[in-house]
Amino acid sequence: MVGRAQGMAAATVTSMARGAPQEVDRLSERFRSGDESALREVYDRYGAAVLHLALGTVGNRSDAEDVVQATFVAAWTGRPGYQPDRGSLLAWLLGIARRKAIDVLRARARDARATESARRDGPASEAVAPAAEHVVDRLVVADELASLPVEQRRVLELAFYDDLTHQQIATATGLPLGTVKSQLRRGMARLRGRWEVDGGAR
Amino acid sequence: MAHVDPDHLILLALGEPSPDPADAAHLADCRTCRDELDATRHVADLARDGEELRDLPAPPPALWDRIAAEALGPAGPGVRRATGLAPAPQGVVLPFDQNRRRQVRRRSVLVAAVALLVGVIGTVGVVRLASGDSDGGRVVARAALLPPAGAPGGAHGSAQVIDTGHGLQVKVDVEGMPVIAGYYTVWIYDGKDVMIPLGSPGAAPLNLPPAAGDLAVFHVVDVSAQDLGQQQHGRSLLQGTLQR
Numbered sequence: 001m002v003g004r005a006q007g008m009a010a011a012t013v014t015s016m017a018r019g020a021p022q023e024v025d026r027l028s029e030r031f032r033s034g035d036e037s038a039l040r041e042v043y044d045r046y047g048a049a050v051l052h053l054a055l056g057t058v059g060n061r062s063d064a065e066d067v068v069q070a071t072f073v074a075a076w077t078g079r080p081g082y083q084p085d086r087g088s089l090l091a092w093l094l095g096i097a098r099r100k101a102i103d104v105l106r107a108r109a110r111d112a113r114a115t116e117s118a119r120r121d122g123p124a125s126e127a128v129a130p131a132a133e134h135v136v137d138r139l140v141v142a143d144e145l146a147s148l149p150v151e152q153r154r155v156l157e158l159a160f161y162d163d164l165t166h167q168q169i170a171t172a173t174g175l176p177l178g179t180v181k182s183q184l185r186r187g188m189a190r191l192r193g194r195w196e197v198d199g200g201a202r
Numbered sequence: 203m204a205h206v207d208p209d210h211l212i213l214l215a216l217g218e219p220s221p222d223p224a225d226a227a228h229l230a231d232c233r234t235c236r237d238e239l240d241a242t243r244h245v246a247d248l249a250r251d252g253e254e255l256r257d258l259p260a261p262p263p264a265l266w267d268r269i270a271a272e273a274l275g276p277a278g279p280g281v282r283r284a285t286g287l288a289p290a291p292q293g294v295v296l297p298f299d300q301n302r303r304r305q306v307r308r309r310s311v312l313v314a315a316v317a318l319l320v321g322v323i324g325t326v327g328v329v330r331l332a333s334g335d336s337d338g339g340r341v342v343a344r345a346a347l348l349p350p351a352g353a354p355g356g357a358h359g360s361a362q363v364i365d366t367g368h369g370l371q372v373k374v375d376v377e378g379m380p381v382i383a384g385y386y387t388v389w390i391y392d393g394k395d396v397m398i399p400l401g402s403p404g405a406a407p408l409n410l411p412p413a414a415g416d417l418a419v420f421h422v423v424d425v426s427a428q429d430l431g432q433q434q435h436g437r438s439l440l441q442g443t444l445q446r
């Protein structure tokens with residue numbers, strides 16, 4: 001056991017799953033065509049992102065999980081309504097999740113009015129909308145970043161998370177300066193394109 | 203008048219100075235370039251803010267059962283049985299990449315300090331590999347950890363897998379660990395060929411990644427000795443099989 005474990009390539013996992021765009025396209029297509037195993041794969045890939053949005057919007061875990069459930073069930077039954085040319089599957093799911101979350105907030109406000117208690121249970125749905133929009137933008141940009149070719153992603157992550165200059169990135173990675181610049185440019189163009197299609201720029 | 207070079211705009215958006223001092227004057231006059239810079243900068247900021255999104259906790263396993271029951275009905279047990287591992291070979295489980303290595307390197311400075319401390323304390327007692335109590339969580343599996351063949355004797359420990367209601371976490375306590383130059387790492391292991399590092403000593407409990415959430419598959423907890431900067435699994439010091 002020890003011997004087998006030694007020298008074995010380790011694996012790492014992210015919940016914002018990485019995958020080539022074509023792979024995601026194929027998954028979306030299978031989902032749309034009603035392949036039940038695709039529902040599970042879509043959930044594995046995006047369930048955590050939907051839950052994150054829901055938690056940030058409705059504020060408590062139990063309601064957030066209800067939102068996730070309602071979102072995936074609605075997405076499954078309404079799958080013919082997903083139009084790939086209008087945005088990514090993730091953005092579509094997040095759009096459904098936002099509406100479901102706002103339904104929860106409205107129901108809460110109704111209950112609060114019915115019991116004459118002030119709305120201390122959470123923010124009003126109108127106030128939540130811009131915040132949720134920002135979360136959606138971050139999620140789709142993070143998803144796009146995760147799907148970039150590995151070198152492009154690495155260069156951008158060093159710039160974003162480690163605050164390295166392009167010269168420092170070249171030193172850290174051993175890539176020529178020109179390559180770093182072109183990878184930054186191409187990677188940023190992909191993120192920008194995705195944000196324009198899926199995000200608040202619409 | 204020529205617009206700002208696209209490469210320069212990217213650098214500016216990322217917070218670097220432009221290599222061309224004339225860019226500033228051009229930007230002051232040119233609405234097109236300014237809008238372009240603003241939009242690029244906005245996207246860069248969104249990406250920066252998204253760092254925490256890289257390791258979002260998976261929804262609790264029971265949530266999938268509810269979705270499957272409602273969306274697919276009682277039929278489709280095959281789908282429900284297919285736990286998070288099905289898509290793994292295509293995209294979820296990745297080989298250790300450069301970026302991860304950086305994180306490990308960064309973390310190892312801290313870990314080296316902890317290892318040093320452990321050395322000072324010697325065999326005094328318990329090293330808590332995952333802190334935090336199981337507040338509200340439910341223990342779904344346990345393992346007694348013992349030295350595998352070839353590892354130094356005397357060490358022992360225990361692992362608990364806790365369902366927090368928002369993902370699984372692993373808590374590992376060890377005792378009598380040998381003093382090592384590097385640091386200890388906890389791994390979840392399928393007993394065959396996939397080992398996933400969960401983390402090192404620290405204040406946070408160890409999150410079990412969603413792709414390793416099927417404990418029928420990932421049923422072994424391993425604690426290894428790692429050399430500084432070592433990315434692959436080092437030497438097993440403790441190992442145990444999870445009992446559910």
